Amino acid sequence: MSLEKYRKMIEDIDIKMMDLFEKRMQVSLLIGKYKKDHQLPILDNSREIEILNKRKQQLNNDELWPHYESFIKEIMRLSKEYQK
Numbered sequence: 173m174s175l176e177k178y179r180k181m182i183e184d185i186d187i188k189m190m191d192l193f194e195k196r197m198q199v200s201l202l203i204g205k206y207k208k209d210h211q212l213p214i215l216d217n218s219r220e221i222e223i224l225n226k227r228k229q230q231l232n233n234d235e236l237w238p239h240y241e242s243f244i245k246e247i248m249r250l251s252k253e254y255q256k
C-alpha cells in the first residue's frame with residue numbers, strides 16, 4: 173500500500189479518536205461538577221488504578237501495554253486538568 177493510503181488510514185483513526193476524546197472530556201466535566209457539588213476531590217487514585225488494571229486485561233496486544241499505559245495516563249491527566 174502507498175504512504176498516502178497509510179496516512180489516510182491514520183487520519184480516519186485520528187478523527188474517530190478525536191470524537192471519542194471530546195465525548196470523554198464532556199463526561200469528565202460532568203464528573204467534575206458532581207464532585208464539586210459533593211465536595212469530593214478531583215483525584216481518585218483507587219479509580220485510576222482500577223482503570224489501569226482493567227485496561228491491561230482488556231488490551232489485545234500485550235506488547236502495546238507500555239504505550240497504552242502512557243496514553244491512558246495522559247488522558248486522565250488532561251481529564252483532571254479539565255475538571256479544575
Ligand SMILES: O=C(O)C(=O)C[C@]1(C(=O)O)C=C[C@@H](O)C=C1
Nearest residue numbers: 203214215216217219220248251
Ligand atoms: O472517575 C472519576 O472519578 C473521574 O474523575 C474520571 C477520571 C478519568 O478521567 O478517568 C479522572 C480523575 C480521577 O482521578 C479518576 C478518573
